[in-house]
Amino acid sequence: MQCPKCKSEDAVKPSVVHASGLSDIQFHSRGHAWALGDGGLLLGFGSTKAIGTSQTQLSKLAAPPRKKRYRYLILAWLIGFFMAEPLIDVFTASARNSDALLRQDFQTFAYVFSALVVLGLAIFWRFNHVIFPRRRDVWNRSFMCQRCGEVFHPPPGQ
Numbered sequence: 001m002q003c004p005k006c007k008s009e010d011a012v013k014p015s016v017v018h019a020s021g022l023s024d025i026q027f028h029s030r031g032h033a034w035a036l037g038d039g040g041l042l043l044g045f046g047s048t049k050a051i052g053t054s055q056t057q058l059s060k061l062a063a064p065p066r067k068k069r070y071r072y073l074i075l076a077w078l079i080g081f082f083m084a085e086p087l088i089d090v091f092t093a094s095a096r097n098s099d100a101l102l103r104q105d106f107q108t109f110a111y112v113f114s115a116l117v118v119l120g121l122a123i124f125w126r127f128n129h130v131i132f133p134r135r136r137d138v139w140n141r142s143f144m145c146q147r148c149g150e151v152f153h154p155p156p157g158q
Contacts, residue, residue: 003145010146014062021059065135
């Protein structure tokens with residue numbers, strides 16, 4: 001496959017570039033120390049453990065598209081409901097002192113906030129079921145030049 005920008009023959013799939021830039025890390029360390037202080041001889045022990053993944057910048061650039069996660073939107077909805085009633089209570093307590101008005105304000109907030117969350121869920125659903133498959137298909141069909149970094153699609157028939 002030839003790069004249309006630099007004419008290099010060194011083109012690979014983005015999935016290969018992405019996978020080659022990922023590294024698993026597992027680190028474990030132990031230590032001890034002696035110290036002489038005002039209280040006498042002190043002995044200290046320590047231990048640390050780290051597990052994770054390291055990723056290169058090129059691997060991040062070649063990463064596949066990701067689906068939108070519903071859980072963050074639902075978590076924001078729950079936090080909003082737990083925080084809404086006390087906040088509405090604080091703001092309306094100084095202006096007017098009626099429980100009926102407070103309940104009406106909370107109901108209005110609940111309807112508007114829930115409608116916004118449902119709209120967000122609809123947008124996320126549309127992205128995950130319409131836009132994401134197209135982007136994933138484009139990503140699967142593309143190539144990345146190892147020389148200049150250009151991402152391109154092969155001409156039909158190749």
